[in-house]
Amino acid sequence: AVGHGMEQSFLGEVMGVARDFFKLPLEEKQKYSNLVNDNEVRIEGYGNDMVVSEKQILDWCDRLYIIVEPENRRIYSLWPTQPPSFRDILSEYTVRCHKIANLFLQNLAKLVDLHKDYFVNMFDENALTYARLNYYPNCPKPDDVFGMKPHTDASVITIVFIDDNVSGLQLQKDGVWYSVPIVPNALLVNVGDVMEIMSNGFFKSPIHRVVTNAEKERLSLVMFYTMNPEKEIEPLSELVDEKRPRRYRKTTTNDYIAKLFETFARGTLAIDTVKI
Numbered sequence: 001a002v003g004h005g006m007e008q009s010f011l012g013e014v015m016g017v018a019r020d021f022f023k024l025p026l027e028e029k030q031k032y033s034n035l036v037n038d039n040e041v042r043i044e045g046y047g048n049d050m051v052v053s054e055k056q057i058l059d060w061c062d063r064l065y066i067i068v069e070p071e072n073r074r075i076y077s078l079w080p081t082q083p084p085s086f087r088d089i090l091s092e093y094t095v096r097c098h099k100i101a102n103l104f105l106q107n108l109a110k111l112v113d114l115h116k117d118y119f120v121n122m123f124d125e126n127a128l129t130y131a132r133l134n135y136y137p138n139c140p141k142p143d144d145v146f147g148m149k150p151h152t153d154a155s156v157i158t159i160v161f162i163d164d165n166v167s168g169l170q171l172q173k174d175g176v177w178y179s180v181p182i183v184p185n186a187l188l189v190n191v192g193d194v195m196e197i198m199s200n201g202f203f204k205s206p207i208h209r210v211v212t213n214a215e216k217e218r219l220s221l222v223m224f225y226t227m228n229p230e231k232e233i234e235p236l237s238e239l240v241d242e243k244r245p246r247r248y249r250k251t252t253t254n255d256y257i258a259k260l261f262e263t264f265a266r267g268t269l270a271i272d273t274v275k276i
């Protein structure tokens with residue numbers, strides 16, 4: 001979508017602070033590391049994949065993963081202090097993206113004949129929004145490694161802001177991979193697994209991946225909208241009937257995100273673990 005109301009200059013600044021962060025020396029970035037005590041990995045922070053096996057091929061990607069909403073859940077020690085405008089710009093982007101997220105959620109609700117605020121109202125004051133900044137350096141062996149392995153998102157919905165210089169994101173449809181075209185200043189809004197589960201499969205969370213590029217580096221900024229981590233997730237009773245029996249088991253956002261990280265590292269899909 002391009003009718004999101006964010007000016008090109010503002011979006012340029014957002015990409016700019018992300019780029020400036022990744023250009024910092026490694027020691028500087030490691031101040032925000034997602035490794036605790038050298039071996040334990042937490043979701044938040046700077047780093048790469050969680051390692052679950054020695055044979056695992058790590059993605060060709062640097063990531064910074066931070067909670068941006070609610071504000072009282074922000075861990076500012078994991079927010080870069082360089083570039084200096086990082087915090088303000090990401091905060092403003094967060095506010096502006098949330099409006100787009102709500103509009104999208106209202107449209108989805110209408111598509112399944114629910115009250116337009118049905119999904120919006122499911123997000124309480126403990127619902128978490130994660131921002132993930134991805135940096136994919138150019139890769140000498142693009143055929144051997146992914147920028148990001150095939151996966152679905154564990155979110156309810158996701159808003160992706162991609163580099164308008166280099167493509168790389170691909171979506172799978174009917175077993176075939178299609179490249180997402182570069183549209184300057186466009187934001188891509190995607191359905192995540194939790195929406196697939198709640199809608200009892202009416203909406204599908206697309207499998208996607210990022211391929212690497214031999215010549216060019218690439219950046220993206222992804223906002224994941226998730227519900228209260230403790231809240232139970234299951235197909236909505238309104239969307240289950242004899243003709244469309246329940247297709248997914250009950251889970252919680254917390255359990256599901258843990259499962260997603262585990263399956264992602266192993267190269268399998270989390271959604272398959274809750275399908276009935």
Ligand SMILES: O=C(O)CCC(=O)C(=O)O
Pocket residue numbers: 132134148153160162168169208210219220222
């Ligand atoms: O870099 C991209 O275009 C997409 C990244 C992505 O799918 C993710 O962070 O979940």
Ligand SMILES: [Fe+2]
Pocket residue numbers: 151152153208
């Ligand atoms: Fe993704």
